[in-house]
Amino acid sequence: MPREEGTKVVATNRKARHDYTIEETFEAGLALMGTEVKSLRAGRASLVDGYAFIENGEAWLDAVHIPEYTEGTWNNHSPRRKRKLLMHKREILKLASRVKEGGYTLIPLQLYFTNGRAKVELALAKGKREYDKRQSLREKQDTREAARAMRTRNRLGE
Secondary structure, three states, rough: OOOOOOOEEEEEEOHHHHEHHHHHHHHEEEEEOHHHHHHHHHOEEEEEOOOEEEEEEEEEEEOOOOOOOOHHHHHHOOOOOOOOOOOHHHHHHHHHHEEEEEEEEEEEEEEEEEEEEEEEEEEEEOHHHHHHHHHHHHHHHHHHHHHHHHHHHHHHHO
C-alpha cells in the first residue's frame, strides 16, 4: 500500500477565531491509540471544547472529542481522554512561559493528517471581549458589503 501524501483536514475549530485573538500558531504531533487513528481517518472529531495545557514539561491536549471506533472491540479508547502532544522542548518552554505570563491560553485550531501522521495546529490566543467580537463582526460585514458593491458596479460598467 502506498504511503499517504499531502494534507487531509479532519476537524476545524471555526469558533476559535471568533472568540480569541490568535497571536501565534504551532504544529504538534499527537500520541494516539490505534482506534483513535481509525476514527480520525473516518473523519470524525470535534475540537469545540478542546484546550491544551503544559504540565511537568509536557504538553497535553484535553477535552477533544474523538468518538469511539465503531468496529472496535473491548479495548476501544475513551472519547474525551487526555492526549499527549509531541513538540520540541524549546517550543514547550516558550509556550509555558507565555501562558504563565497571564491572559494567554492554548487552543486547537485544526486536526489533520500530514503524510499519514496526525497533527494538531495549536494557537497561542488571548480571549476577546464582547465588544471586540462585535467589532470584528462589523468589519467582516463591511468588507462583504464593499465587495458586493464593487461586483455590482463592475457588472453595470460592462
